Amino acid sequence: MSGMSSYLKKHTEALVKDVGIEAACKLTGKSKATLGRYYSDADEHSDRFMPIDAVAALEDASRYPHVTSALAELRGITLSYSEDRRNNPSHGVNSDVVALSQRFAMLMAEYNQSIEDGVISINEAKRLLRETLEIQKVLLDMKLHLEAESP
Structure with a gap:
């Protein structure tokens, strides 16, 4: 698995854990197993990533935009995040x-x-x-x- 893939999967896992697995299942309509595959680093799941609509739903419920932040960092973009806004x-x-x-x-x-x-x-x-x-x-x-x- 490439470094970028691994990096995105780690941030996907952080997002799911931030929201909570049960809440993430409800918000995305996905099972625990499916969500787990999105951040699994096993070879058979290396090409699986969370759909963007699921990321958006979870980031809306999370304390921090984990995946958006990771994508920005990979492109060399700096985001400014302020919860009070x-x-x-x-x-x-x-x-x-x-x-x-x-x-x-x-x-x-x-x-x-x-x-x-x-x-x-x-x-x-x-x-x-x-x-x-x-x-x-x-x-x-x-x-x-x-x-x-x-x-």
């Missing part, structure tokens, strides 16, 4: 635009201060990264609001 009230596109402009202004102010001496230190880079992640969150909210408003 799930229950934030929706404010719509107009408030997203305001939040985006405010966040961008904070990023530019942080950048201006960081580059003042001609060198961006590690701490300054961390602050810039934090601001860019906040902008990313606002853009994601905006995207979701726009998708919800379009037919």
